[in-house]
Amino acid sequence: SKAHFGLVGLGVMGENLVLNAERNGFSSVVYNRTYSKTESFLLGRGLGKSISGAKDLKELVNKLERPRRILMMVKAGPATDAVISQISPYLEEGDLLIDGGNALFSDTERRVEELESKSFGYIGMGVSGGAKGALEGPSMMPGGTKSSYESVEQLLTKMAAQVDDGPCVSYIGPGGSGHFVKTVHNGIEYGIEQILAESYDLMKRMCGMTGDQMADVFAYWNSTEELSSYLVEITETCLRTKDSVDGTDLVEKIMDKAGQKGTGLWTVISALELGASVPTIYASLNARVMSSLKSQRVYASTLLKEPLIGSYELGTPSDGMSPIMDAVVLSTIASYAQGMEIMRIASHEYNYDLHMPSIAQIWKGGCIIRSRLLVHIQNAFQKDPQLKNLLLDSWFLNQVDKRIAGLAKVVSYASQAGIPVPCFSSTLDYINSYRTSRLPQNLVQAMRDCFGSHTYERTDKEGFFHTEWLN
Ligand code: NBP
DSSP states (O other): OOBSEEEEOOSHHHHHHHHHHHHTTOOEEEEOSSHHHHHHHHHTTTTTSSEEEOSSHHHHHHTBOSSOEEEEOSOTTHHHHHHHHHHGGGOOTTOEEEEOSOOOHHHHHHHHHHHHTTTOEEEEEEEESHHHHHHHOOEEEEEEOHHHHHHHHHHHHHHSOEETTEESBOOOBSTTHHHHHHHHHHHHHHHHHHHHHHHHHHHHHTTOOOHHHHHHHHHHHHTSTTTOBHHHHHHHHHHHOBOTTTOSBGGGGSOSOOOOOSHHHHHHHHHHHHTOOOHHHHHHHHHHHHHTOHHHHHHHHHHSOOOOOOOOOOOOGGGTSHHHHHHHHHHHHHHHHHHHHHHHHHHHHTTOOOOHHHHHHHTTSSSTTOBTHHHHHHHHHHHOTTOSOGGGSHHHHHHHHHHHHHHHHHHHHHHHHTOOOHHHHHHHHHHHHHTOSSOTHHHHHHHHHHHHOOOEEOSSSSSEEOOOOOO
16 A cells, blocks of 8 residues: 655654654655665664655655655755755645755745645745654644645644644744744754853853853753753753763863854844844854854964953852853843744744744744743743733743843953853843833934935924034
């Protein structure tokens, strides 16, 4: 008999997702460009399962029941287009292709249109959770036409991570919205990773703490309502792990150059295009760029002398390094708030009609940014679906009240000690700007009118004005 589900691309994600589908009762056929990988998968992890192989895409298509459901897990970009053009001649009306890779959302937008004009369904689906999530239950963000989603809803809800109020998947919206939301997820992820790295740097350099001492603080944070999360949990693990050769903290042996594959950059580009203010997320992207300038930094450090580090009161491990925790909590909240802000504007500009509480719900399990904070984010948007900024919700307002002094103290000490804290300082400026009713941009407007007659609005009269400024 024919199989339920087809997979193209046996990379680390594809292998795990097909094993997940099979475990949930969906017999599968797999295809990989390099056939030897298919063979070794079928003789290895795929052995004894309802999974068969296909040597080419025609065979894959022939082995599937109709309408066919085929998941592509290949490298994003030209590889995805190549697979689509190679498989299209064999597809029939109603068949559905799902792209689970990290596609650029505008590429997905184009592919949805192309495929649907041929009467095929096309879903662009963000998948988060890494290899382990793919196997055990990822968080999935599918976008495309609703009817296409409905034909794979049962499969996806079974494969997804499950949390107390349901599976971590639901229909996101039309076109490229699924990949857009995944991109924003990754932007928030960049932010949180950098925030945790900044807290580590302060504890190590200003407080002289060891890996295990810092790991204890992360364990404490992970037990709190505000910071309990997957990324805090794995940071504890990373800091506790020793080098197998000499038994010292492994993390100190790792080169301080962070890689990136594009999604953080796409988030920031989208934010700039949409006019969303995302300074914390931008700071995390820039921090990765700076980190990659290793040889320049090493040279510059011999010329641009760092200040001496004095002694600073930054809390104790038993109170979770209180001011540092304040900085981490508020910066993490700012990352989510800025991500939600990009989506709020995109929802309107791109007609995605995103449902914010569902997006928070999907992210509560399976994905890299899963955290207890998302329960409060979900609540905030359930209470007020039109919420302009997360910081305006009462639970988050209270966090700002409680913690802003701690954040300000951390930023001030770090700047005195010459330790960069780009996400902490951007967050402080973000909150300070957002809560200032009168910013100094009146003077910027005056300058623009003075040199370029750009006109300005007034606080006391309606309309646009120009002044012949005295020079
Ligand atoms: P990779 O991103 O390393 O892609 C490997 C797969 O792409 C292999 O099956 C490879 O076939 C296939 N492929 C390539 Br490369 N070029 C191809 C082409 N022109 N035609 C057909 N197949 C081609 O694998 P991955 O890490 O499993 O990721 C898959 C997708 O999922 C990516 O888009 C990734 O961004 C996304 N993603 C990854 C993660 C993660 O944690 N790794 C998480 C979430 C999403 P071959 O064997 O013949 O070279």
